Amino acid sequence: MSEIMSNLTEKTMQQFGCDDGILEPGLFWKAKEATPARIGIGHAGARCKTDSMLRFLADHAQASDSVFMEVDEDIIKKLGIFEIHTRCRNKEDMILRPDWGRIIEEDQQMLLKQNCISNPKVQIYFGDGLCSPAIAANIPDLYKVISSGLDFEGITVGTPFFVRYCRVNTARIIGPLLGAEVTCVLIGERPGLTTAESMSAYIAYKPHPLMLESEYTVVSNISRFGIPPVEAAAHIVDLIIEILEKKQSGIHIDY
Amino acid sequence: MVLKTRLYQNTYEFSSVKEVLAKASEAKSGDILAGIAARTKLERIAAKVVLSELTVQDMYENPSVPYEEDAVTRLIQDDIDKNVYESIKGMCLGELREWLLSSSTTGEMMLQTGRGLTSEAIAGVSKLMGNLDLIYAGSKMKITATCNTTIGEDGVLACRLQPNHPVDDRDGIIASALDGLSYGAGDAVLGVNPAIDTVDSTLAVWEVLEELKNRYRIPTQTCVLSHVTTQMEALKKGGRADLCFQSIAGSEKALAAFGVTLPMLKEANEMFLKGGTAKGPNVMYFETGQASELSSNAHFHTDQVTMECRCYGLARHYRPFLVNTVVGFMGPEYIYDAKQLTRAALEDVFNGHLHGLPMGCDVCYTNHMPMDQNDNEALAMLLVNAGCHFMMGVPQGDDIMLMYQSTGFHDLAALREIAKKRPIHEFELWLEKWGFWENGRLGKHAGDFTMLLKG
Incomplete structure (x- = not known):
């Protein structure tokens, strides 16, 4: 077996390429360093070479699998938080019923009221969304830096928790329920082939059931392969401070 | 305007053009999520049958969102070429489909007619077309x-x-x-x-x-x-x-x-x-x-x-x-x-x-x-x-x-x-x-x- 086929996913995409017949291999590998995109992979006629085709299939299989994975209860324990769930009963519901993914039933609302401080300046919580591995991969660094950053500014942060089968629009229910001025949900985003652990932050000033989608301020691509969690956290702190000052979030038509 | 038909001893009746359009649509999870899709395959076909008899004018007069309430509807209706519309408003969508597919209808003629059709009319006729119909008729149009x-x-x-x-x-x-x-x-x-x-x-x-x-x-x-x-x-x-x-x-x-x-x-x-x-x-x-x-x-x-x-x-x-x-x-x-x-x-x-x-x-x-x-x-x-x-x-x-x-x-x-x-x-x-x-x-x-x- 050839070396590459003995461990096809070992190399990063920056190291994965084909410089056969390339005029300037030095420039070729230097350019590849600048992006995880699948460039410089050669071709067989107008089609892909066998190694890059199989690598693509492997990466797609991993991404597709991560959608249907659950966040382990041990991870929630380790984060020292509690969990609630939406109306969805499983990942299938999650995929086909986005409307259920924003509904928090009464018993779960009770849990929130019992376990969380009321009327914090900022409420932050975590959701699995469409990518469960994103929680364990990002939350430890991301949440630590956001909460300490807000603490440092004298801004009170509510009790964090985890929402299973969570969609972004849970914020419309949870924000008013806990009486937060700003609500920020850190949620797993659709997995891609280069990372099956990315998350986004959706931040809203006084979210409510009838708010517009454009009223969310969004930071996406948070992961060690995109915007690193620590860097993203600093950006999120700045955004929250700005939102609190302006008393509005998102894109506004009266520009 | 008749919103009713019979298929295999069953009568299918629809309450609005909007409902006919929705139920005549090929199955999509989004329409099911919205609760507007046909409940059975036969109901879908019944809606297509009814739709095929509705006219270009019926489509024009029944926009998805009322003219008074929606700027997009106003833009679409105001942009319609009134001369073209007047010449085709009596055509029903079943006829329109056949005209689009006809060998004597050129791409240029299709584009000219398109200027007199509201978006609802165009959506409607596409629901009467199979995948190969869409490719066959669509490939005639040249747009630069x-x-x-x-x-x-x-x-x-x-x-x-x-x-x-x-x-x-x-x-x-x-x-x-x-x-x-x-x-x-x-x-x-x-x-x-x-x-x-x-x-x-x-x-x-x-x-x-x-x-x-x-x-x-x-x-x-x-x-x-x-x-x-x-x-x-x-x-x-x-x-x-x-x-x-x-x-x-x-x-x-x-x-x-x-x-x-x-x-x-x-x-x-x-x-x-x-x-x-x-x-x-x-x-x-x-x-x-x-x-x-x-x-x-x-x-x-x-x-x-x-x-x-x-x-x-x-x-x-x-x-x-x-x-x-x-x-x-x-x-x-x-x-x-x-x-x-x-x-x-x-x-x-x-x-x-x-x-x-x-x-x-x-x-x-x-x-x-x-x-x-x-x-x-x-x-x-x-x-x-x-x-x-x-x-x-x-x-x-x-x-x-x-x-x-x-x-x-x-x-x-x-x-x-x-x-x-x-x-x-x-x-x-x-x-x-x-x-x-x-x-x-x-x-x-x-x-x-x-x-x-x-x-």
Whole structure:
């Protein structure tokens, strides 16, 4: 077996390429360093070479699998938080019923009221969304830096928790329920082939059931392969401070 | 207007044109989610039967959202060519279908008629057409538009080069762009979706793309797909680009969810005509995708094909250079699998064309859909035959910023070679000069972007 086929996913995409017949291999590998995109992979006629085709299939299989994975209860324990769930009963519901993914039933609302401080300046919580591995991969660094950053500014942060089968629009229910001025949900985003652990932050000033989608301020691509969690956290702190000052979030038509 | 019919001893009665349109639609998970889809296959066919007897006038008089309540409806209805409309208003949709398919009806005649059809009428007739009907009739229409170069000429399959990067890194964008150019991608537009939607970031990426275009004298156009207001600000700050981008939707309320109004689009169009780098006259680039209205609860109980058509009715007002249906990006709750995706893409491209638009398609899927690259490639083959103006060129079809899969540089090259299609003429000459393209297929330096880097 050839070396590459003995461990096809070992190399990063920056190291994965084909410089056969390339005029300037030095420039070729230097350019590849600048992006995880699948460039410089050669071709067989107008089609892909066998190694890059199989690598693509492997990466797609991993991404597709991560959608249907659950966040382990041990991870929630380790984060020292509690969990609630939406109306969805499983990942299938999650995929086909986005409307259920924003509904928090009464018993779960009770849990929130019992376990969380009321009327914090900022409420932050975590959701699995469409990518469960994103929680364990990002939350430890991301949440630590956001909460300490807000603490440092004298801004009170509510009790964090985890929402299973969570969609972004849970914020419309949870924000008013806990009486937060700003609500920020850190949620797993659709997995891609280069990372099956990315998350986004959706931040809203006084979210409510009838708010517009454009009223969310969004930071996406948070992961060690995109915007690193620590860097993203600093950006999120700045955004929250700005939102609190302006008393509005998102894109506004009266520009 | 009769909204009732019988099939196999059952009577099917519908309460409105809107309900007929929704129930006549081919099955989509989004319409099921919205609770407006036909409950049985037979009910779907009954709705199609009723729809085939409704007239162009019935469609005109029953817009999905009332004229008084919605700026998009007003725009569509006010833009209708009244002379054309008067001459065809009595035609029922079943007849219209046969007329569109008739060998004696030319593409030019179809486009002329399209000017008298509201978006609801066009959506309606497409629901009476099978996949091959859509390809057969659609491929007759020739629609050109000009920015710096002209898209839509005979025998051309163009490609948007999409060199996205997770943090908009300059060198990363350049690397992907050069790789794409070396496979023949980029004649429709060099278009980046920015990870960060700010004026500074838009300015920075505009500069990268303009520099590439000018340094290598590439006959193409540039665009950064940030929010329209961000681009307007960037233009005011002295930045330059060819095309103005915005995602659009089929109702005023859905547009508001995107942070967009019609006066805003008008102002943006005027600003780019005056202050952009394009020759024009077509300087707008719109993206759409079935069910974006439902996702913002602004669909007014209308099915997703009809709402999507209203995007095209809106788009044609601004004479865009490109309209792109990003058909598989919304997710499986709206378009579930390859069967639904194939249908949606063929509907969108046909319906866009009948609105007179240069229609491209982002043949794509997300990782939570039960689909893979094989499904994508099959759809791309169909769309080439349907006269689709352009598709995306993403490195191996994997977008590392938007986290979905589309068509790759290799796919566009293979599609062109198989279907004997070519890049836009000036761009083809440019490719041949570098040895990237030769005799209608990849040339000896294809894939070697270092050709462009060496001193």
